[in-house]
Amino acid sequence: MKRFKYLLSGILSCVVGLSTVYAQNPDISGYVRNYTGMLTTGSNDFSIVQNTLNLDITGSKGNIAFKANPYVYQYFDKDLDWGIREAYLDLYVGNFDVRVGKQQIIWGKADGAFITDIVSPKDLSEFLLPDFEEIRMGVNAVKLDYYLKNNTFEFVWIPVFTETKLPDEKSIWFPQLQSQGIPVTFDHSNSEVDAKLENSELFLKYSLLSSAIDFELMAGYMWDDDFSAHNTPQVDSITNTMTGILIKPEYHRLGVAGGSFSTSLGGTILRGEAAYYMDKHFSTSDFINEGLVKKDYVHYLLGYDFSLFDITMSVQLIQEYIIDYTDQIINEEFENTATFLANKSFLRETLSLDLFAYIGLNNGDALIRPKATYSISDGLEILAGANLFIGDQGRFGQYDKNDMVFIKLKYSF
């Protein structure tokens, strides 16, 4: 509660301070939401009961603007979770835009696949189920954009590395750990990247928006947002048998280059995105080099958006390919996935029915998410849906016991 008071005090100070600076009232919008989910397998436990306050505070004067996005999550079984998702200043100077501060930076043409969209890390503490803006974490960065008609040149400097946020070990979303019954211990002594200049991340992007095609070209010298598990066997010196595995999570440098495009095709949209990752670390099934090997890796996607019988649909085919593959690598050489989305509105667009399906083609697993959203009045909506995990292994099948139904009540203002 004390932290909550500090937060409110901070928000208030921010609002009052900025409004004084700008001599005009900042614009405050946001939402309040209740999100209740129940597992349908086992004992019908509530998987989540969450109340959210999310604020967007913005203001501008002349060629200066600002935004602050504080949030608070309240749970029945956890402490308050609060923070500032974004807090930045914008300076508009001629053809240049400069944004300084904590910000979400989103790239690419794919929907949901993080291929070239790798500047902002992800909050995976509740798997991939929260809304998009809640999954992407803000990073402290300086972003410089130069505009030449419909061409944009973008440079991003991230002085301090931020890693992917993983679920708590007790969470139902904590990833499956397969160690054949051998005890595992973690050593986090090397799991931090020091905040110093040489550990900065740099990104460049050129993008064009034109009648014929939109495309982006990008490159990055970054840290892999996901840690690599350095595994060391622990052996009983007397019996010479393995007694456990010591895992040291570490983050490694990564070079990435890629691009994306989007174009119209007779009333439909064709999209594509690809990235080449240099020296990405992959886990192996032995302890040579601490169970890791560096390989180049390609990740690409083709997407198609269309309408059929007044139903909006979207299909994406995605492939990941490890170049110069060896059998010791735990990941498969090719990982194939597909997504499918269908949406239709009724009752003067106050009722929306949606079906999203994600299919892991390698493991035959899937996540199916039907939902219905009804707008009770302007700004107030109720949403009922389900998350159905199919299969027993793979990225989605591992959560087969986490099938759930949920209701969200959201008021936007």
Place this chain on the structure above:
Amino acid sequence: MPLILILIFCSGIFSLNYIEKSEITIAKIMCIQNDLTSIISQKNNVPNTKTFTKNKKINIMKKVKFATFLLLFAIAGTEISAQSLTAQKIIENVYYRPTGADGTSELSMHLIDSRNNERIRQIKQFSKDFGKEEKSIMFFMSPADVKNTSFMNWSYDDASKDDDQWIYLPALKKTKRISSDSKDDSFMGSDFTYDDLGDRHPNEDNHKLLREETIDGKQCFVIESTPKDGDYMYSKTITWVIKDIWIGIKKEFYDEDADLLKVLTVKKYEKIKDYWVISNTEMKNIQDDHTTKMVLSNIQVDIGIDDNKFTERTMTRGL
């Protein structure tokens, strides 16, 4: 002994909710787009420069005039003798109107159901004629869940070329190209269909002058228009066109069974610079007992909007 230590996770792979929310919101906004683009674009119509054989389905240039009714600009004081006018000519006079080179306005749309429950949508819009192409951009101000969403449309004189459309969703922080699809259903839950808001060319219907009549003190031609395409959503429409200024002040829409479906009424029109602007209209669905009111405010025409207004930079920065 082979050991397998697998940490299976999706980090770096997908965000499902991203896909879902993005597409759904886009689908929702697309409905808003197509129609409002029409509203914005109409100001920039230049008579006699458009080929009337444009593809009806996807060409927003076909939508830019509300022909005889909605929020349109009309020539003031066109001198044509009533005696020499045919029904076809009257409708063409409404269709071909000079408008400003650019313009901006705020649109407020009120959706009122049979129990007087009201929903309001508000939009700020800009448009400019670049000669062979016309560009428009709009920013959604309310309801709150679509606030700061922006949409840009480029339409072309070339009849074979589809419109290009993009949407910027602030929650996704990404500008996304969308298809310029067109539907016959209502948009934003209103009583207007895409086609109602569209630029229906006079040659798509057979027109008959029924009579001359005074409505609200204005001398009007009453024109019955029957579609040449038998599959059209309306069996006929009847339009009251004010003489001399060529504004359709009232229009009735009849369904496929020839029953009265909707009535459009112009509540207010005003002269801004050299253009007549209809700034307040009402569409009432008789069969559903549902009404939509559209009000334009802060209308400005020929103000010299910068070419760079119609770029991704503006979409992402917002108003």
